[in-house]
Amino acid sequence: xxxxxxxxxxxxxxxxxxxxxxxxxxxxxxxxxxxxxxxxxxxxxxxxxxxxxxxxxxxxxxxxxxxxxxxxxxxxxxxxxxxxxxxxxxxxxxxxxxxxxxxxxxxxxxxxxxx
Numbered sequence: 001x002x003x004x005x006x007x008x009x010x011x012x013x014x015x016x017x018x019x020x021x022x023x024x025x026x027x028x029x030x031x032x033x034x035x036x037x038x039x040x041x042x043x044x045x046x047x048x049x050x051x052x053x054x055x056x057x058x059x060x061x062x063x064x065x066x067x068x069x070x071x072x073x074x075x076x077x078x079x080x081x082x083x084x085x086x087x088x089x090x091x092x093x094x095x096x097x098x099x100x101x102x103x104x105x106x107x108x109x110x111x112x113x114x115x
Contacts (some may be wrong), residue, residue: 002027006091008034010011016092025113042079045093048100051078073089085093 002047004020006013008031044055055078056062062070069081082089094101096112 002094002096003030004028005030005032005093005095006089007032009085010091012104013092014105016094016109019104019106019109023109023113032089037083037086039079039083042082042089045100046075046079049102051075053102054078054090054093055082058089059087060089061085 002020002025004016004027006016006029008029014048017027017029042054051074055080065081090102092102092104094104094109094112099112101108101112
């Protein structure tokens with residue numbers, strides 16, 4: 001089972017979905033805003049990838065935080081922020097054959113799926 005996690009109106013999600021569809025790869029899409037975000041799931045993903053790889057510090061949502069919110073970032077604080085603001089989770093997150101990947105690059109996806 002291949003699952004793509006993200007937010008449907010994200011440009012990178014659209015690129016990843018288009019790539020998967022062009023390669024005829026079946027997947028399920030989980031939209032954080034529509035389908036929700038489970039804290040246990042996010043904690044499990046964080047334990048695999050690390051909060052530094054999950055937290056999108058380039059996005060508008062993160063940049064709008066005040067300095068106090070950004071100070072002394074750690075796993076617990078990052079997970080709390082991502083739960084409150086799902087747009088802060090780097091997109092997409094891909095789960096394929098029990099492995100977890102963040103971000104989208106066509107060449108990396110080609111390697112993952114041997115396409």
